[in-house]
Amino acid sequence: MDISTKPNPKLAIIEDDEDIQELICAFFRQKNFQVFPYGDARVLLRDVERQEAHFDAIITDLMLPNLSGIELTKKLRSIGNDTPIILITAHKSSERAIEAIEAGAYDFVVKPIHFPQLQVSVERALHFKRIRTENEALKTAVAIKDGAGVDGIIGRSPGLLKAIDLAKRVSDSAANVFITGETGSGKEVIARAIHYFGSRAKHPFIAINCSAIPENLLESELFGHAKGSFTGASDKKIGLFEEAGDGTLFLDEIGDLSLPLQAKLLRTLQERRIKRIGENQFRAVNARIISATHRDLRLAVREKQFREDLFFRLNVIPIHLPPLRQRREDILPLAEFFLKKFCAINGKKIDGFQKNALEYLLKNQWLGNVRELENAIERAVVLCENTLLDANDLVLDDFSQEISEAVPAEGLAIPESNHAREPAPFFGLVDSESAPLLTLEELTNRYLTYALERNGGAKDKTARDLGIDRKTLYRRLQEMNAKRPPADPIDDLGAHSHAGFTQ
Ligand SMILES: Nc1ncnc2c1ncn2[C@@H]1O[C@H](COP(=O)(O)OP(=O)(O)OP(=O)(O)O)[C@@H](O)[C@H]1O
């Protein structure tokens, strides 16, 4: 999450002496706080009770004419509001300040105000609040895990349930599992499930992304090396095959493994043993191998980029995760799960989704799958100022209205023919030398699809990367959409409604 989208902390300042109030406000404004001055604690209490105001911290004078700092603290606590409160007190009344702490205030500062000290107190209060909400977020996440989905995997579509069922059934075997699915569809979630469902759960789960590490480093990561076996190997290193022990080694993006490493991996799987680089001693491999890719490995095999013998050895038990747009029953449970999670993390209270947001969630194509949905909800929670999430919070630009009006049921779709079963990376103009040439329109469409997928479906960024404005991108997608074969029917919104959603 981009920190810059987080608003500055909101600070309420209650002080009946206008001069002092102005001094405190000016100080915190200069420190980039959003400052909300009050002369009367009753007014703040009313705003909070009506949910018209929400603060990250409150500074209040102890002695106030209508409602004292202590009374305010007690009242806020009694209505379940736990915003940290810092009291400012005259020296003589510090005993009362201690009483206030007992009533639930966070800290107190004695007059005359020493501003740096007050600032430290506020910063500490904010830190405390953050930790507390993170703690609550964790508890909520655990509660959600216990209560919904299968062991933390959210969703109820037949495609996902089939993958979970298979994951359970194979969890105790040692057979290699091969997980396919578009980027962000939950391949790692399923890999972890296989590990934790079975008897290996008490052993390590080690994941490595084969595309993220340069080839020479990847080899020593996987197999380990002896001290001094190559320049830079100043110490011996245990490889991940060894580290995984009797647990699971998850080889993510296996399709990006170089041909020499493919040969070495094949040998390892055949012999179930490895040698660290620079050593002669063999060591047994007991770890269960799960691999995954978003690429079409059969195509890579046909094009001689991936060894067929290795492919068959890895692909003993294939598990496929359909893209989110083909399991729309999962969208709303996932959205609800992410809403709760990010509300807890951000200390927000958002009860559900507006009808237009539900429509958007169900219509959008989610080319970046669950990850894109998760990111969209996180961003929307941070930006949302109301008790229900609106479509505009999700779309993040003024085209949302235009889109939902202009585009019928399928939303902004990429023609199905263009994202194929496994989205092919855009490596060149044609797939092979003998393939017929593409029309310019087809070429543009493919490139657009590729760019969108690479950006996890983020349309703003894609438009920027391609040097076109968002309107042009949207128009282009609509044109592609119009030529697309009919999409999966979207169920009635009603069929998806369940607790947590307000329509
Ligand atoms: N069914 C699910 N329930 C809850 N969270 C999910 C589910 N599926 C995916 N996620 C979440 O979505 C994000 C992406 O999932 P994951 O990393 O497993 O995808 P992936 O297919 O491995 O992606 P990539 O191809 O980019 O490696 C993660 O934050 C994950 O926790």
Ligand SMILES: [Mg+2]
């Ligand atoms: Mg992954």
